[in-house]
Amino acid sequence: AQSVTQLDSHVSVSEGTPVLLRCNYSSSYSPSLFWYVQHPNKGLQLLLKYTSAATLVKGINGFEAEFKKSETSFHLTKPSAHMSDAAEYFCVVRMDSNYQLIWGAGTKLIIKP
Amino acid sequence: DAGVTQSPTHLIKTRGQQVTLRCSPKSGHDTVSWYQQALGQGPQFIFQYYEEEERQRGNFPDRFSGHQFPNYSSELNVNALLLGDSALYLCASSTRTATYEQYFGPGTRLTVT
Numbered sequence: 001a002q003s004v005t006q007l008d009s010h011v012s013v014s015e016g017t018p019v020l021l022r023c024n025y026s027s028s029y030s031p032s033l034f035w036y037v038q039h040p041n042k043g044l045q046l047l048l049k050y051t052s053a054a055t056l057v058k059g060i061n062g063f064e065a066e067f068k069k070s071e072t073s074f075h076l077t078k079p080s081a082h083m084s085d086a087a088e089y090f091c092v093v094r095m096d097s098n099y100q101l102i103w104g105a106g107t108k109l110i111i112k113p
Numbered sequence: 114d115a116g117v118t119q120s121p122t123h124l125i126k127t128r129g130q131q132v133t134l135r136c137s138p139k140s141g142h143d144t145v146s147w148y149q150q151a152l153g154q155g156p157q158f159i160f161q162y163y164e165e166e167e168r169q170r171g172n173f174p175d176r177f178s179g180h181q182f183p184n185y186s187s188e189l190n191v192n193a194l195l196l197g198d199s200a201l202y203l204c205a206s207s208t209r210t211a212t213y214e215q216y217f218g219p220g221t222r223l224t225v226t
Contacts (some may be wrong), residue, residue, distance in 0.1 A: 103155035
């Protein structure tokens with residue numbers, strides 16, 4: 001069975017410092033992987049996606065993620081955090097044989113001034 | 114270009130009642146997915162509609178049903194409401210060829226008392 005694990009429920013960083021949000025998945029197939037962001041009182045927005053092309057994927061707002069098959073990981077990073085990055089982030093996996101998206105429980109990113 | 118719209122924004126119902134939520138997809142999209150997001154959790158997939166038929170269904174009881182209209186808009190119906198149905202209900206639209214790249218509406222907040 002496929003699953004997604006976001007290793008931290010909360011991550012707190014200071015403005016201007018790097019961000020790392022961790023995600024591991026389990027899959028028997030070649031997965032497609034995504035990161036979505038949910039700002040308070042706003043809808044979910046696609047940050048970036050991996051669909052078996054380049055393993056380093058660049059997204060919006062300076063975020064990027066690296067697909068590591070050997071580690072079954074798809075961690076999200078950003079070199080320098082901004083106050084506007086404060087939000088909930090979801091790691092999502094989709095199996096090639098399935099239309100269904102499997103969502104992680106989310107990581108709340110807190111930015112300290 | 115309007116994005117995904119949902120109505121109503123908020124809804125309060127009593128246990129045992131029935132509710133209908135509505136969704137209009139983004140222009141050019143023909144596929145609609147519905148999700149339930151409980152407080153503090155990631156979205157849970159309910160079902161997906163394409164060509165007016167349910168294409169895939171998550172682990173939700175038959176009390177949850179849906180419909181897609183010829184203009185691609187969709188409804189989610191929930192019968193015999195339970196307290197546990199209180200959640201944010203999200204609609205996402207996509208194209209048939211890229212169902213994984215989903216655009217989300219702001220959601221409908223359902224409270225069951």
